[in-house]
Amino acid sequence: MISLADIHVTFNLGTPLAKPALRGVNLDIAAGEFITVIGSNGAGKSTLLNVISGDIGCDRGSITIENQTVTPWSTARRATLVSRVFQNPLAGSCADLTIEENLALAFRRGQPRGLRPALNNRLRHQFRATLASLELGLENRLSDRIGLLSGGQRQALSLVMATLAPAKILLLDEHTAALDPKTAHFIMGLTAQLVAEHHLTTLMVTHSMRQAVAVGNRLLMLHEGQIIFDAAGADKTNLTINDLLSRFAGDALTDDSLLLG
Numbered sequence: 001m002i003s004l005a006d007i008h009v010t011f012n013l014g015t016p017l018a019k020p021a022l023r024g025v026n027l028d029i030a031a032g033e034f035i036t037v038i039g040s041n042g043a044g045k046s047t048l049l050n051v052i053s054g055d056i057g058c059d060r061g062s063i064t065i066e067n068q069t070v071t072p073w074s075t076a077r078r079a080t081l082v083s084r085v086f087q088n089p090l091a092g093s094c095a096d097l098t099i100e101e102n103l104a105l106a107f108r109r110g111q112p113r114g115l116r117p118a119l120n121n122r123l124r125h126q127f128r129a130t131l132a133s134l135e136l137g138l139e140n141r142l143s144d145r146i147g148l149l150s151g152g153q154r155q156a157l158s159l160v161m162a163t164l165a166p167a168k169i170l171l172l173d174e175h176t177a178a179l180d181p182k183t184a185h186f187i188m189g190l191t192a193q194l195v196a197e198h199h200l201t202t203l204m205v206t207h208s209m210r211q212a213v214a215v216g217n218r219l220l221m222l223h224e225g226q227i228i229f230d231a232a233g234a235d236k237t238n239l240t241i242n243d244l245l246s247r248f249a250g251d252a253l254t255d256d257s258l259l260l261g
């Protein structure tokens with residue numbers, strides 16, 4: 001489904017400020033896998049998502065998605081295959097547009113479009129039904145500006161928007177980190193539901209070891225731009241926080257940014 005071969009990314013390449021962020025990453029991801037990605041600050045987690053989405057190019061290596069070499073493809077072209085939700089609930093939608101306008105833009109992601117999202121009654125009906133399933137009352141607020149919503153409501157909408165167009169890959173970059181625990185729990189439940197419903201192949205960056213161990217069917221640990229641990233299948237199912245701590249204490253897990261909870 002996704003194949004990364006010998007991916008190298010260096011920021012400020014060729015300058016005294018050169019900073020390697022990914023150093024020879026090789027990764028094969030099967031369709032339908034749900035991978036949690038952990039690692040200390042600066043390990044390269046966001047860069048990994050950015051090279052898959054095309055937001056950052058690589059200095060070396062190649063990226064294949066569904067047997068197509070997408071390495072030279074722009075982010076816009078990859079948007080037909082890849083969608084994303086960010087940590088900041090404000091990042092994935094446009095505050096000055098209404099809920100229905102944001103949904104219409106998301107619905108047409110990856111298609112050529114004019115300046116105005118095309119909205120019609122059929123789409124409105126579909127949006128209302130989708131939003132009703134969230135049970136947040138948003139189906140009655142289609143013409144409200146999205147900037148009026150709470151962080152949790154907005155993140156729920158970002159997830160819905162990410163799954164409206166027929167992308168195959170969902171990239172989640174600490175998408176529950178800015179939310180209170182109850183809202184984070186709701187958003188994780190919604191994530192699992194949408195991933196299953198749309199058969200998405202998912203990578204989720206998290207700083208929570210508990211979340212990384214509990215969610216998904218594969219766990220990657222990055223350290224200094226390399227994958228240093230990759231657990232799938234029964235190894236992932238049986239993995240505990242204590243296993244991770246005993247394997248990596250004093251090395252990749254000394255960082256306070258990795259939370260036990």
Ligand SMILES: Nc1ncnc2c1ncn2[C@@H]1O[C@H](COP(=O)(O)OP(=O)(O)OP(=O)(O)O)[C@@H](O)[C@H]1O
Pocket residue numbers: 011012019020021039040041042043044045046047048257
């Ligand atoms: N635009 C940039 N310019 C220069 N260096 C960068 C840039 N973006 C990231 N880096 C550096 O690349 C390395 C990897 O960064 P990345 O954001 O991928 O790490 P991360 O694992 O997501 O960290 P965090 O958990 O802190 O978000 C870090 O050393 C970071 O400082």
